[in-house]
Amino acid sequence: MIGFEDAEPAGDPAAAVAMFAEAVEYGRQVAADRRKRPADDVMSAPANAEVDGERLTDDEFCMFWILLVIAGNETTRKSLSGAVVALQEHGLWKGLAREPGLLATGTDELVRHVSPVMQFRRTATRDVELGGRHVRAGDKIVMWYGAANRDPEVFSDPHSLDLSREPNPHLAFGTGPHFCLGSRLAKLEISAMLTELLTRYPRLSIDGEVSRITSTFISGIEHLPVTLR
Ligand code: HEM
Numbered sequence: 721m722i723g724f725e726d727a728e729p730a731g732d733p734a735a736a737v738a739m740f741a742e743a744v745e746y747g748r749q750v751a752a753d754r755r756k757r758p759a760d761d762v763m764s765a766p767a768n769a770e771v772d773g774e775r776l777t778d779d780e781f782c783m784f785w786i787l788l789v790i791a792g793n794e795t796t797r798k799s800l801s802g803a804v805v806a807l808q809e810h811g812l813w814k815g816l817a818r819e820p821g822l823l824a825t826g827t828d829e830l831v832r833h834v835s836p837v838m839q840f841r842r843t844a845t846r847d848v849e850l851g852g853r854h855v856r857a858g859d860k861i862v863m864w865y866g867a868a869n870r871d872p873e874v875f876s877d878p879h880s881l882d883l884s885r886e887p888n889p890h891l892a893f894g895t896g897p898h899f900c901l902g903s904r905l906a907k908l909e910i911s912a913m914l915t916e917l918l919t920r921y922p923r924l925s926i927d928g929e930v931s932r933i934t935s936t937f938i939s940g941i942e943h944l945p946v947t948l949r
Contacts, residue, residue, distance in 0.1 A: 721736060721739055721740050721743060721786075721789075721790065722790060722794055722933075722935055722937055722938050723736065723933055723934070723935060724736030724737070725934045725935055725936065726933050726934040726935060726942070727934070728942065740786075743785075743786060743789065744782045744785075744786060747781065747782040747785035747786065748778055748781075748782055750763050750767070750785060751763075751767050751778055751781045751782070751785075754767035754768065755767050755768060762788070763785065766781060766784055767781060791900070791901075791902060792902055792905075794836070794938050794940070795836045795837060795902075795906060795938075796906050796909050796910060797940070798834065798836035798933075798938060798939065798940030798941065799830065799831055799834050799836050799906070799910050800910060800913055800914065801940060801941040801944050802830075802833070802834030802836065802939075802940055802941060803830040803833075803834060803910065803914060804917070804924070804926075804944065804946070805926065805930060805941060805944065806830060806833050806834065806881055807830075807881070808924075808925070808926050810880075810881040812881060812883065813918070813922075813924060814922060814923070816883065816914075816918055817918040817919065817922035818922075820914075820915045820918050820919060822883045822884065823883075823911040823914060823915060824911075825883060825884050825885060825886050825888070826883035826884070827907050827910050827911045827914075828885075828888045828890065828907070829881060829882060829883050829884075829885045829888055830881075830883075830910065830914075831890065831892045831893075831906075831907070831910070832869045832875075832885075832888060832890035832892055833869075833881050834892075834939070834940075835865050835866040835869050835890075835892045835939060836892070836938055836939055836940055837865055837892065837894075837937070837938065837939075838864065838865065838866055838935075838936065838937055838938065838939050839862050839863055839864050839865065839936070839937065840862075840863055840865075840894065841860055841861065841862050841863070842860070842861050842863065843858065843859070843860055843861075844856065844857055844858060844859045844860075844861060845857060863891075865891050865892055865894070866939065868890075868891045869890045869891060869892060874889060875890075893906075920948075921948045921949060922949075923949035924946055924947070924948055924949060925946065925947050925949070926944065926945065926946055927945055927946060927947045928943075928945030929943070929945070930943065930944050930945075931943045
């Protein structure tokens with residue numbers, strides 16, 4: 721669904737739009753089902769939660785459903801494949817396999833380095849000076865997380881991969897009231913998965929052409945041929 725600018729997997733934008741519509745429709749069925757039969761699962765909560773006596777409408781539920789489907793998997797998958805490439809390119813795979821405890825700080829550094837979510841847009845609610853530019857109320861501002869995460873005024877040697885970097889005030893999970901709801905789960909997933917890969921395959925190597933997805937929203941790897949050793 722996020723690959724609509726890409727040759728794969730949809731092949732053409734119309735197919736991607738159709739997939740999107742299909743996923744929204746599935747969300748509608750999930751809402752109806754969880755309202756009829758609430759279960760102990762993640763979608764039952766937003767389907768049945770009430771704030772001031774109001775529930776999410778079907779459209780609101782469906783948008784939250786799509787948000788979770790994309791936010792909960794594109795990001796962690798792209799972080800993981802991006803982490804494998806970054807660790808290999810910086811010659812750090814074998815060392816980290818010997819010392820996986822470094823992931824305590826290294827996970828944030830890998831997320832900073834990969835910055836899988838490229839941008840979100842905000843609308844200025846008031847006039848403000850930002851980085852020497854005047855932004856007027858109502859202006860649209862695009863926040864490029866990858867650029868912020870390479871800011872030399874914040875990160876020393878920003879293009880390096882320093883697994884013990886601390887503090888690491890990166891913005892890959894956003895900032896403010898919409899800060900990523902899944903950041904802790906994401907870091908847990910990434911460090912658990914990398915620990916397994918590193919300890920099972922300490923001599924993993926990239927063997928073939930690595931290709932990236934064509935997208936202005938998610939930065940990441942589409943094909944990553946590796947040999948597991
Ligand atoms: C490395 C992995 C991840 C990255 C880099 C990431 C990044 C982001 C970013 C940049 C935002 C927007 C923040 C803003 O607008 O200021 C966001 C929001 C969100 N993320 Fe993540 N995310 C990740 C993993 C996850 C996971 C695993 C989940 C859920 C299972 C998740 C759920 C959400 C939700 C629900 C929001 C919206 C929060 C709101 O609007 O209040 N994310 N994430």
